[in-house]
Amino acid sequence: MLSEWEKWKQSLGETRPWHLLDEAAKITNKLKIEERMSICRACPEFISLTTQCKQCGCIMKAKTTLKNAECPIGKWGKEENAQ
Numbered sequence: 001m002l003s004e005w006e007k008w009k010q011s012l013g014e015t016r017p018w019h020l021l022d023e024a025a026k027i028t029n030k031l032k033i034e035e036r037m038s039i040c041r042a043c044p045e046f047i048s049l050t051t052q053c054k055q056c057g058c059i060m061k062a063k064t065t066l067k068n069a070e071c072p073i074g075k076w077g078k079e080e081n082a083q
Contacts, residue, residue, distance in 0.1 A: 008056075013077070015069040026065050036064035036076050043075060 002010070003012040027033055037060060040046045045054040051061045055072040063069045070077020 013056075013068075013070045013072065015063065015066050019068075020062055025067055027067050033064050036071075037061070039071070039075050040064065043073075047071065068070050 017022045017074070040051075040053065043053075045058065046052075047054060051059055053060055053063075053072065056063075
């Protein structure tokens with residue numbers, strides 16, 4: 001059985017904050033970034049004031065720019081990267 005800490009770490013996926021420094025890890029498609037942010041803004045787990053996700057704690061304005069990032073509750077990410 002996983003501890004709460006281990007569950008939280010799993011919810012982060014494989015993307016890490018230092019990936020923001022790697023230009024190759026970023027999405028250049030502004031429409032894709034805005035599509036992800038739109039999904040986040042409509043989500044009850046989104047904190048508008050800080051643009052953070054309650055599930056993973058990430059700043060979504062940053063996380064949505066990363067190619068391999070994914071929503072911790074599966075609303076965007078893996079599926080779109082597989083296409």
